[in-house]
Amino acid sequence: QVQLQESGPGLVKTSETLSLTCTVAGGSMTSYYWSWIRQFPGKGLEWIGYTYYSGSTHYNPSLKSRVTISVDTSKNQFFLNLTSVTAADTAIYYCARIVGASAFDIWGQGTMVSVSS
Amino acid sequence: EIVLTQSPATLSLSPGERATLSCRASQSIRNYLAWYQQKPGQAPRLLIYDASNRATGIPARFSGRGSGTDFTLTISSLEPEDFAVYYCQQPFTFGGGTKVEI
Numbered sequence: 429q430v431q432l433q434e435s436g437p438g439l440v441k442t443s444e445t446l447s448l449t450c451t452v453a454g455g456s457m458t459s460y461y462w463s464w465i466r467q468f469p470g471k472g473l474e475w476i477g478y479t480y481y482s483g484s485t486h487y488n489p490s491l492k493s494r495v496t497i498s499v500d501t502s503k504n505q506f507f508l509n510l511t512s513v514t515a516a517d518t519a520i521y522y523c524a525r526i527v528g529a530s531a532f533d534i535w536g537q538g539t540m541v542s543v544s545s
Numbered sequence: 546e547i548v549l550t551q552s553p554a555t556l557s558l559s560p561g562e563r564a565t566l567s568c569r570a571s572q573s574i575r576n577y578l579a580w581y582q583q584k585p586g587q588a589p590r591l592l593i594y595d596a597s598n599r600a601t602g603i604p605a606r607f608s609g610r611g612s613g614t615d616f617t618l619t620i621s622s623l624e625p626e627d628f629a630v631y632y633c634q635q636p637f638t639f640g641g642g643t644k645v646e647i
Contacts (some may be wrong), residue, residue: 471630473589475637488637489546522588530636531579531594533601538588 430455432536442545446510450523457481461526464508466519549640564620568633580618581632
């Protein structure tokens with residue numbers, strides 16, 4: 429059974445780069461799309477972007493200038509980098525697998541990231 | 546950007562009752578709609594994909610229908626564990642959620 433686990437710092441300073449890793453356990457990354465999603469303290473959900481296992485990517489236009497998602501299938505991991513963070517980037521960050529047109533069928537437990545000076 | 550509007554914001558019901566949740570898209574999304582359930586402290590859980598297909602392990606009391614701009618999630622008879630927040634999602638935006646409370 430495939431499981432996802434996010435890891436990374438829980439606190440990032442304003443203007444710095446948020447970096448997270450998602451480790452895929454119990455299955456292969458091949459032939460799937462893998463995504464990052466965040467949930468703000470007020471509970472709204474925002475899709476950040478996705479990567480195919482081959483490395484092709486697609487980002488939320490509102491974040492495109494600051495986001496990079498990459499993948500390392502040899503380690504069964506994919507990554508999120510979000511630059512120039514502000515307090516508005518404070519959220520729970522989830523990684524998830526995409527099935528079908530765009531449904532997220534497997535989620536990590538989420539990791540809370542706070543941005544503060 | 547396609548906007549998803551969920552209604553009502555809160556639904557107050559009792560166990561055993563039927564719940565009907567609505568999701569409206571600002572333009573046609575064909576059948577590219579998913580529904581999720583989220584409980585406090587947990588990640589969202591996929592219930593329905595492609596508007597009407599139940600995800601693996603989801604009980605038959607959950608059903609989805611609709612296409613184009615109007616979609617519905619129905620819980621035929623609420624169980625105690627169904628009281629949660631429900632989100633709809635299209636590629637790649639989410640609705641604001643409906644809280645189903647006792």
